[in-house]
Amino acid sequence: MSISSTVDSLEAVDYINRQYIDLAIKFGNNSNILAEKIPNLQFDESEGIHVGNVIYNIHHHSKKTDLTDSTTASINSFNFKVKSTFGRFEKYGRCKIYWSLVLIIAIICTTASVSVSVYFALRDKLDTTTVRSNETTVTEFTTLKTTTEPYDFDALITREEWGAININLSIIPKLGMPIKRIIIAQTLGQFCTNKTNCISTVKSMQTQNSNLDDIPYNYLIGGDGRIYEGRGIEYQGQHTANLDATEYNSIGICIAFIGNYQAIAPDSSQISLLAEFVDFYKKKGSIAEDYIIVLQDDLKYNPIKAYALNTEIEKFDHFRPLYKIYRREEWNAQSRKDPPNIFETRPMNWVVIGHTASSLCSSLEVCKTSGRNLQKTSFNNTWSDILYNVFFGGDGYAFEGRGFDYWGSHHIGLNSLSIGVGVIGTFDNVPPNQAILNAIIKVFDDAMALGKLSQDYKIFGRSDFRGPGPGTAFMNVIKEWCRYGNKTNSC
Structure with a gap:
């Protein structure tokens, strides 16, 4: 007797009782899934599987099971398991089925024995949740506590x-x-x-x-x-x-x-x-x-x-x-002019801070207007968008510029390597207020937690690269931060 190593998948459905059954069959070491929709499924300890008034033996289910012309096959035994989420119980049973195939030509051949392991996992698809479990052989009916297997979640x-x-x-x-x-x-x-x-x-x-x-x-x-x-x-x-x-x-x-x-x-x-x-x-x-x-x-x-x-x-x-970041839609940014350049390596390791060298913005609405003006100036100078990845102003307001995934235009040679920051104002003599300083640290710590900045990211001022800004007073504050790039210790 030869058994095909591949058979179709089965989803047996009891539409009346609204129960779905997965039927798996094991032939020796080959585990296969059978294919056939069978409503009103029942089982009988002595005769086999009942579907309505029809008794199904194992060979009826597998279209690809191949029996030789001279074979009379006998299924000595099979094991089955019924698991119901209605009452949260499992029933196990063992029964014996004998079936024979007699060829029209009166040739009786050697009987081949095949041990078949069958399990049924009852799944409620309408009134409860999906449950699966491993094959188990138990010789008597037993009531057991349902347990969740490591590959399935009941309510999924x-x-x-x-x-x-x-x-x-x-x-x-x-x-x-x-x-x-x-x-x-x-x-x-x-x-x-x-x-x-x-x-x-x-x-x-x-x-x-x-x-x-x-x-x-x-x-x-x-x-x-x-x-x-x-x-x-x-x-x-x-x-x-x-x-x-x-x-x-x-x-x-x-x-x-x-x-x-x-x-x-x-x-x-x-x-x-x-x-x-x-x-x-x-x-x-x-x-x-x-x-x-x-x-x-x-x-x-x-x-x-x-x-x-x-x-x-x-x-x-x-x-x-x-920390609250006002998105481009919220400060009424225009769409960028050209397709962006995406950072090739992420998360990013460097943050470079500059100032806008303009007037301070005091309120949220004034800061939004400042952001639109910065973007307009960038367009007039043939840049594709506002220069910065993120910018700050007022009493700790944070605004999304180009975001954490695209090159900025904040410093030649660093645009592809760093997150560019702009702070609205001029800070040669007086640093930004504490609300802005706190906002900068919080936004970038969040970016680190979200995987946009590396765990050991460093902060620089543009003047560290011979650029203008962020102003002497502001730069003196940055140098005191634990993430300042020239420090050997980290936060």
Whole structure:
């Protein structure tokens, strides 16, 4: 008797009881998956597998099982396991099946014995969650406590299960493992409170973002007690990029709550699900022990912010608040004139600070106007954008210029090697106020935590490279900072 080493996959479905069963079969050392949809599945200890009024023996399931003409095969025994999430129990059993194949030509040949191990993992797809488990042989029915296996998370609905469109994974960059940063977002739009609606919402999200490589998020949390796989744990999403400036898609995974959480907070079960999911993958080693949680609203311009959701996320132990940076949309920057040059090596190691040699800006609105004037001056001098990667003014206001991913035009010879900083004002005699000094340190420590600056990044003044600025008084302050480039010690 010869058995094909490959057989099709099976998803057996009991539509009446709304149960889905995975059926795996092992022939000797070859583990294979069978293919056949069989509704109303039952089992019988003496005769085999019942599907309605039909008894199925093992050979009925495998279209690719090859029996020689002279073979009468006997299945001596098989083991099965039923695991149900309804009552959170497992039942194991052992039964014997005998079947024979008698050829029309009256030739009786040698009987071949094959030991077959079959397990059934019952998965509730509508009323509870996905559960898988390893094969186990138990000779008597036993009630056992359900345990979560290290390769599965109970409430996870995979791409296959919600019917995702297949994509070419080779075009999507992979994330560095283990994951060090988790971005929390909202999807906006309608809430979903049952599996059917949530699947419909997730499917629509994939098809409506046809301009992207795939659904934007790595995972999505619905109001039905389930978490839906988007791009998964390994691949970059397309969820957090700023116009002509910084992208944060590559720094970690993004988990989005389905719905609009500007005024309505997610319920406690959704928050608990997030915590359990993160803890599960941390124990598995896919998420780093020292991971941080950040808000998408802190990383990009969102006109509708998830205030209610963010309030709940801020309670997590691993939450990291980020210093407010006003994005280009918020200070009404114009689009850059030419395509940007991307830093070849990241994270960056150097920060170079200069001043604008102009008047101070006192209020937020005045500082925004100063930023637009700086950009306009750059355009008039044939530069493609504002000179700086980030700039500061007023009482500690921080503004995104070219961001942390693209060359600035702050100093010839350093544009491709450093993050350029501009501080609005002239600081030959008096340094910037303490609010600005604090803002500079906080913004760049955040950039380090987000992977945009290296852990041992250094700060310089333009005058260290024989350039103008940042003013004598300001330079004297910079030299006292622990990250000043000419110091041998680090922070």
